[in-house]
Amino acid sequence: MLNVVIFGAPGSGKGTQSEKIVEKYGLYHISTGELLRKEIEAGSELGKVADGYISKGQLLPDAIIIKMLANLLDTIPETRNGVIFDGFPRTIPQAEALDTLLAERGTAVSAVIGLEVGEPELIDRLLKRGQVSGRSDDNLETIKKRLDVYHTQTTPLQNFYKESGRYRAIKGTGAVDAIFEAIARELSACL
Numbered sequence: 001m002l003n004v005v006i007f008g009a010p011g012s013g014k015g016t017q018s019e020k021i022v023e024k025y026g027l028y029h030i031s032t033g034e035l036l037r038k039e040i041e042a043g044s045e046l047g048k049v050a051d052g053y054i055s056k057g058q059l060l061p062d063a064i065i066i067k068m069l070a071n072l073l074d075t076i077p078e079t080r081n082g083v084i085f086d087g088f089p090r091t092i093p094q095a096e097a098l099d100t101l102l103a104e105r106g107t108a109v110s111a112v113i114g115l116e117v118g119e120p121e122l123i124d125r126l127l128k129r130g131q132v133s134g135r136s137d138d139n140l141e142t143i144k145k146r147l148d149v150y151h152t153q154t155t156p157l158q159n160f161y162k163e164s165g166r167y168r169a170i171k172g173t174g175a176v177d178a179i180f181e182a183i184a185r186e187l188s189a190c191l
C-alpha cells in the first residue's frame with residue numbers, strides 16, 4: 001500500500017500532480033486546503049475559523065488540522081487503501097502526528113514527493129491562478145506572506161523526511177507530464 005505526501009511551496013503544482021497520482025495509483029486524495037475552502041463555502045463553524053487564517057496567508061492551528069485528519073482517516077474507508085496527502089503536513093508537529101496516526105492504523109508514509117520550484121516562478125504561477133481561481137489568498141500581498149510561512153514553518157519538514165530517508169526531490173518545472181513521469185518512477189519503486 002502507498003501513502004504519499006506531496007510536498008512543496010504554494011504554487012509548486014501539488015494539486016495538479018496529485019490528480020495524476022490518483023489516476024495512476026488509485027489513492028484517496030486528501031487536500032487540506034480544498035477541504036477548508038469547502039467548509040468556508042458551506043459557512044460552517046470550521047469554515048468561519050479557517051477563513052480568518054487563510055485570507056491572511058497564515059496556517060491554521062495544528063490541533064484543528066490534526067483533528068480534521070484523524071476524523072477523515074476514521075470515517076472514510078477508502079483511506080485504508082492508500083492516501084495522497086496534499087497540503088498536509090505543513091509543520092513538524094503535523095508530520096509527527098501523521099506518523100502516529102498512520103502507525104496506529106498499521107501503516108506508514110511510503111514516500112514524500114518534494115516538488116522544487118524557484119520563487120519567481122511560484123509567484124508568477126500564483127498570480128496567474130489568482131486571475132481565475134477567485135481564491136482570497138491568491139493576491140501578491142498574501143502570496144508573499146504564504147511563501148514566508150512556507151520558509152519558516154514548512155521547509156524544516158524537508159530535513160525531517162530526509163533524515164528518515166523518505167524525501168524524494170523532484171524538479172517541479174517544465175512540462176506537467178514530464179514532472180509526473182519523474183514522480184511515477186519514484187512511486188513505482190516503492191510498490
Ligand code: ADP
Pocket residue numbers: 009010011032033034036053054057058059060061065086087088089090094137146
Ligand atoms: P497552497 O499550497 O497553494 O498555499 P492550500 O490549498 O494547500 O494552498 O492551502 C491554502 C491555505 O489553507 C493555507 O495557506 C493555510 O491557511 C490553510 N491550510 C491548508 N492546509 C493546512 C495545514 N496542513 N495546516 C495549517 N493550515 C493549512
